[in-house]
Amino acid sequence: MGLGKRDKKSSSTATSPCAHLRAAYHNCFNRWYSEKFVKGQWDKEECISEWQKYRACLSEHLDDKHLSRFLEAEGPVGYVFQEDSGNPVENTAK
Amino acid sequence: MVKGYTQDHIYKHPWERVTSASWRKFADPENKRTLSHILEVDTLNRRLDPDSGRLYTTRALTIHAPGPWFIRKIIGQDICHCVESTVVDAQSKSMQLTTRNVSLQKFIEVEEKIRYDPHPDNPTGWTICRQETSIRIKPLSALASMAEKVEQRCAERFMQNSAKGREVMERICSVGAQR
Numbered sequence: 114m115g116l117g118k119r120d121k122k123s124s125s126t127a128t129s130p131c132a133h134l135r136a137a138y139h140n141c142f143n144r145w146y147s148e149k150f151v152k153g154q155w156d157k158e159e160c161i162s163e164w165q166k167y168r169a170c171l172s173e174h175l176d177d178k179h180l181s182r183f184l185e186a187e188g189p190v191g192y193v194f195q196e197d198s199g200n201p202v203e204n205t206a207k
Numbered sequence: 208m209v210k211g212y213t214q215d216h217i218y219k220h221p222w223e224r225v226t227s228a229s230w231r232k233f234a235d236p237e238n239k240r241t242l243s244h245i246l247e248v249d250t251l252n253r254r255l256d257p258d259s260g261r262l263y264t265t266r267a268l269t270i271h272a273p274g275p276w277f278i279r280k281i282i283g284q285d286i287c288h289c290v291e292s293t294v295v296d297a298q299s300k301s302m303q304l305t306t307r308n309v310s311l312q313k314f315i316e317v318e319e320k321i322r323y324d325p326h327p328d329n330p331t332g333w334t335i336c337r338q339e340t341s342i343r344i345k346p347l348s349a350l351a352s353m354a355e356k357v358e359q360r361c362a363e364r365f366m367q368n369s370a371k372g373r374e375v376m377e378r379i380c381s382v383g384a385q386r
Contacts, residue, residue, distance in 0.1 A: 143231055150297055151226065
């Protein structure tokens with residue numbers, strides 16, 4: 114039912130396989146955001162290499178969380194809100 | 208049946224600092240103890256529109272959401288996955304986040320919207336944060352008979368977590384102000 118057996122809490126300890134790449138990307142992003150983006154320099158993306166490495170790791174490791182489908186989500190705001198497949202849930206999408 | 212509530216908060220810090228703090232809220236190690244219910248945060252997608260100065264981000268949140276034993280018996284798990292979609296408009300100085308659960312949808316639908324804008328009374332110095340949350344137990348789910356009670360409990364938990372989130376944000380902003 115639903116997602117059935119889910120990850121136990123232990124699967125989300127600090128030893129997530131992408132943790133280092135994630136931290137590297139988030140640190141780079143936070144610096145860019147506060148030092149450039151909000152100060153008017155929004156014309157250029159940065160942290161591209163960090164992002165690509167991190168995202169490649171996510172693609173490889175996120176299947177068991179059922180979130181890999183969201184990696185494909187593009188679109189203006191990225192609202193991807195999918196019902197669990199196979200369950201007769203009433204659709205209340207806005 | 209929907210339980211909804213709105214909370215406003217004024218940060219006496221500029222919009223740039225507050226929105227930067229929002230990005231760091233879940234990741235700063237010293238704040239992880241306060242927000243221990245947040246287990247994992249991953250960025251799934253991000254896109255910058257260089258012409259408009261808008262940044263679009265999608266993140267996945269894994270949250271520990273324990274309930275009483277009889278709830279766990281029905282739902283079968285303590286973990287909830289959510290997706291957070293964010294738009295930051297650097298030109299007009301506005302940040303909007305929308306978070307929804309993507310697991311447990313058979314039982315519950317939660318949507319939380321947060322907006323950060325410069326405060327009209329002090330646009331360069333203060334930031335107003337408005338948070339709207341709605342919680343709905345799915346009518347045909349096994350929780351429907353106790354929907355009102357569960358929604359109330361969820362709302363209480365959310366409000367506690369929001370207060371913790373604000374505490375963490377204030378802490379990050381204070382550190383930022385000293386730099």
